[in-house]
Amino acid sequence: MIKSNLCFFSVPPKIDRKHLKDIVISAGEVLKLEAGIIAEPPADIIWLMESEIIQTSNDQLVQIVNESNHTKLVAYSAGRNVQVKNGKLKSIL
Numbered sequence: 001m002i003k004s005n006l007c008f009f010s011v012p013p014k015i016d017r018k019h020l021k022d023i024v025i026s027a028g029e030v031l032k033l034e035a036g037i038i039a040e041p042p043a044d045i046i047w048l049m050e051s052e053i054i055q056t057s058n059d060q061l062v063q064i065v066n067e068s069n070h071t072k073l074v075a076y077s078a079g080r081n082v083q084v085k086n087g088k089l090k091s092i093l
Contacts, residue, residue: 013039031075042068 016036025031037043045066047054054073056064065072 009039009041009043011038011040013037013043032072033074034070034072037069037071039069045071047071047073 014037016038018036020035023031023033037045047064054062054064056062061076063072063074063076065074
C-alpha cells in the first residue's frame with residue numbers, strides 16, 4: 001500500500017501505456033491526448049505544460065475530462081487569435 005497526499009493506494013497510480021503513441025499535428029489542427037489510468041482508489045489527475053497547470057478554459061478552447069480510469073485533453077484552434085506554444089505536456093497522478 002502506498003501513501004500519496006494523505007490517500008492510501010491499494011494499487012499505486014500509473015499510466016496505462018499500451019495505447020500511447022507519438023503524434024504530430026500541424027498548426028490549426030485539434031490536439032487530442034488520451035490516457036488510461038490505473039489506480040485504486042482513483043487518482044487525481046493534473047495536466048502540466050512546462051510546469052504550468054493546464055485547466056479547461058472559459059472559452060472552451062482547452063477541455064480536460066478526467067474520469068476514474070481515463071483522462072483526456074483536447075485543445076481546439078481558434079485561428080490566428082490563439083498563440084501556439086511548443087512544449088512538453090505531462091500528466092501528474
